[in-house]
Amino acid sequence: MAANGITLARKLPELKECGLTSVNISLDTLVPAKFEFLTRRKGHERVVDSINTAVDCGSNPAKVNCVVMRGFNDDYICDFVELTRDKPINVRFIEFMPFDGNVECQETRSLLTNAGQSGKGKLFPGLKRLQDHPADTAKNFRMAGHIGTVSFMTSMTEHLCAGCNRLRLLADGNFKVCLFGPSGVNHILPCHSDLLLNFSFLQVIEPDHIIAIASSSAVCVYYVCLT
Structure with missing residues (x-):
């Protein structure tokens, strides 16, 4: 289930009892003020609480979706990766996509493509490539010594439609x-x-x-x- 995480924390135990095994929680910034600017509402701490609750409820991994926007949150990419150090969290960096007529996504493309092509880049020198499932739409990595994982979803520069089985x-x-x-x-x-x-x-x-x-x-x- 994908969610914005605002009210998810209090509902997760019951959802788990109903059979929910995995959650994707959207969090594009680790700065509360930027969160409020982007979403037009308060609630950053509630989203973080939902991520921690997902981990406590046994989500392995708890997935965090982060849309990378140059000049807005790209300076916090390493901080997002740090979330995977001690917890089974999968941080998924997603290429900016042109929804609702917003087509100004070209400038963010090279950022994720270059970062995701190799685990030996300057930005993530400790990343190790993991084996992907045939239906995965992301390239999966793990930072040396970290419990969680990092994924790159470059759906605009490298089309993933042929391998996507999502409903x-x-x-x-x-x-x-x-x-x-x-x-x-x-x-x-x-x-x-x-x-x-x-x-x-x-x-x-x-x-x-x-x-x-x-x-x-x-x-x-x-x-x-x-x-």
Whole structure:
């Protein structure tokens, strides 16, 4: 589950009981004043508390998503890496992406690409490359002597679409396979029926193979073209 971490700390124990095993918490700065400027709200300490609570609840690793912005938080990259020293935290440095018409991301690209290409760079001299899962969208490293890990997600300079197997469930109940894709398929109503739920998954993953759907209060049948 991905979250902003504002209210997550008090909910994590119950979510863990419901089966949640991993969380991604967004934190783009370690400076409270910059956090308030970026998010237009207070709450930096609450996000940090959520990260620590995730670790205490057994998330291994607890993932921290940090979007790198040159001139705003790139001077704290080493401090983010330091979070991985004594705790099973995976800090994920993410390339700035052009959402909502914001296309000024070129200047941040070389920063992450150069840092993530090798563990012997000037910025991270102690990084050791780790084995990635075939479906990973990040390059994974570990700093010598650290418990946690560091990842680089360079989705703009090095497209990762071919290896991505993500199916995203948004807060509004929609499924999406890509953040840049069209509006997703709502799954709230299908949750009342296994057949409808299976269809909603298929509608997102293989929309071109669906021919028709017939339903009534008693039965739901969907027709799929397998060729």
